[in-house]
Amino acid sequence: MPVLDVLVLGKGPAGIAIAAELADRGLTVGVLGPSGPVYWPAQYGAWKDELHSLGMPELAEHTWPETVIGLGEEGRRTLPHAYARVNKQRLREQLLHRCEAGRVRWVDGRAAAVEHTQSGSRIRCDDGQILETRIVVDASGHRPALVQRSSSPAPGFQTAFGLLIECHDSPFSPDQAVLMDWDDSWLSSADRESLATPTFLYAMDFGNGRVFVEETVLVSRPAVPFDALERRLHQRLNALGITPRRILETERCYIPMGGALPDPGQRTVGFGGAAAMVHPATGYLLTRVLGAAPALAETLARELARDGATPVRASHAAWQTLWPRDRRQRRALFRFGMELLLRLDHRQTMAFFDAFFSLPPASRQRYLGDDLTAAELRGTMMHLFRSVPASLRVAMARTALAAPGMELAASLLRELPPQSTRL
Structure with missing residues (x-):
């Protein structure tokens, strides 16, 4: 195989999305992944307006006009925001059509090692084959190659177990998606003690007796x-009086959240889970990937077309596109919020989300x-701090004074412009 402009590792949504964008721009692209057809086992949800903002409204396979938050004794909050189940088959077909039009080359195998040179990279696969490329984009998932x-x-x-039944x-309205139902009043004391980590129900009624139900841990350490x-x-x-007549699909979801960002000085460019692009506060990734792929592809195409282009310069520009200063600051703030949630019990968690879903829409x-600037996010978090009960403010203050607060301060100081650090 001749030298490629870009070799993409991975055949998930992130890998196929960036391959399609790169091929659209006339680059020679290869995709390295497991043999067989492209298959995505997970189901994806998104806010309907996010799909419109991406220019992909047709991906809304099923839409619920309202979204519900269940808060136990505090009742329910109904949000006037439409939620959608993403048509992953249509998304896959659209992206693969663009890949085929751009003559993307498909290679079976897995990357075992990489050797970077001044002119490009040599990837050794687990079956011994060698692939040469100017740039490597690792989109192989949360455990990157x-x-x-x-x-x-x-x-x-974040872990979840779900069933389509x-x-x-x-008991669910066909016009409302249940984004989170934190009610646990039906649990016995023994059941509550056996799994103390807060969990919630994520549920959607598709009509005609078909319902998706999923028990979810928003975030824990270690994983539940x-x-x-x-x-x-x-x-x-059983507490809801639901007896499945038939189980149509089973889903198991495991998503690392927060953690360290990749080193932006490395030659291999990450994308998707491999680049830590998961929203640290929600666990969502798909719309972030679809929104970021065009900008990353544009950066790589521009840098590789420059006179005297080098892989070092192109990969550096790519990392800066994915993680500019403001986005790194936002991630540090989100990660602090994640650390707070890890310290809350079930009742405190419900109080937190009661306040959160009372914020201005x-x-x-x-x-x-993840559409706020870092400054706006800080303001929103301060508004939330002032809105929660006093007992929860104490928990938040303790988190700020403990290791997570110190890590947040260090992260934000690292991201200050150089002139801001001068005395």
Whole structure:
């Protein structure tokens, strides 16, 4: 195979999205991944307006006009924001069509090692084949093949166990997606003690007796195992009076959140989970990937077309595109919020989200969509601090004074412009 402009590692949504964008710009692109057709087992949800902002409204396979937050004794909050299930088959077909039009080359295998030179990179695969390329983009997921990341700070983990079922008499409205239902009043003391980590129900009624239900841990450390979530989900279904007639699909979700950013000085460019692009406060990734792919592809195409272009300069520009200063500051703030959630019990967690979903709608949705500047995010977090009960403010203050607060301060100081650090 001749030398490629870009070799993409991974056949998930991130890998295929960046391959399609690069091919659209006339680059010679290869995709290295497992043999067989492109297959994405996970299901994806998104706010409907996010899909419109991406220019992809057709990806809304099913839409619920409202979104519900269940807060136990505090009642329910109904948000006037439409939620959508993403049509992953249509997304895959659209991206693969663009890849084929751009003559993307498909290579079966896995990257085992990389050797960088002045003119490019040589990738050795696990089957012994050697691939040569000017730039490597590692989109191989949360356990990346080549991207280097520090083990500190430690990530948190979002885990979930879900079922698509057929049932009689669904208790959920076909016009409302249940984004989070934190109610645990139906649990016995023994059940509550067996799994003390707060969990919530994520549920969507598709009509005609088809319902998706998922028991989710927003974030924990260590990860809550799937068998514990499966037991909790069946307990919840029993409490809701739901008896599945048939299980159509089973989903297990494991998402590292927070943790260290990759070293931006490395030659291998990360993308998607490999580049730590998961939203540290929500666990969402798909819309971030689809929104970032055009900018990353444009940067690589521009840098590789320069007179005297070098892979070192191109990879540096790519990392700066993915993680500019403001986005790194935002991530540090989100990670602090994640560390706070790790320290809250179930009742405190419900109080936190009662306050969060009472924020002004525009700020709340931009927070969830990672669409605030760092300065706006700090303002929103201070508004939230003032809104929570006094007991929760104490927990937040303790987190700020402990290691997470020190890490946040250090992260923000590192991101100050050079002139701001002069006395």
